[in-house]
Amino acid sequence: MKKSLMIGLMVAALVCAFALPSVIAGNAPAADMVLKAPDGKMKKTPVPFPHKKHEGLADCLVCHHKAADKNAIKGCASEGCHTDNSKAAKREATGFYQAWHNKKVKNSCMGCHKAEKKGPKGCKCHPKKK
Incomplete structure (x- = not known):
């Protein structure tokens, strides 16, 4: 026994x-990911995003603001988040474009980079097409 x-x-x-x-x-x-529009239609090239490099700079729920907790986090282009990539939604807070480019809120890429005075500001995020 x-x-x-x-x-x-x-x-x-x-x-x-x-x-x-x-x-x-x-x-x-993933440690490194590429940010693309949910419908695949982008005028500029997709953006390489070093997620691992951003971990620990802020609480995960700052950027992933719709998640109830860290176990409920989804990507920004997931259903119910920033999925609208239409021209009409470009200026809407829920639009895909604003998730990255809105300089007035700290939970967007451009807003955080502006507030923290670190990282690329402007279109330097989009690599040149080869």
């Missing part, structure tokens, strides 16, 4: 040691 209990506890400990980090990391975004 003691032997089977010990084996069971050891198996449980091994499962926790190896499986738990995978479950926790399952929600983690």
Whole structure:
């Protein structure tokens, strides 16, 4: 009885040691990503975004402001966030363009870079087409 209990506890400990980090990391975004419009239509090139470099600069929920907590975070172009890439939505706070370019709010890329006086300001984010 003691032997089977010990084996069971050891198996449980091994499962926790190896499986738990995978479950926790399952929600983690890629270290580097490319920001593209949800409909794929962009006048400028997609923007490389070093997510890992931005982690820890602010609470995740500053940028991902619609999430209830860190486990509910989705990408900005996910349904219910900044999915409208139409010309009419370009000036709307919920529009895809404003999520990145609105200089008046700190939870947009341009707004944060302006407030923090760090990082690119202007179209330097979009790499030149090759």
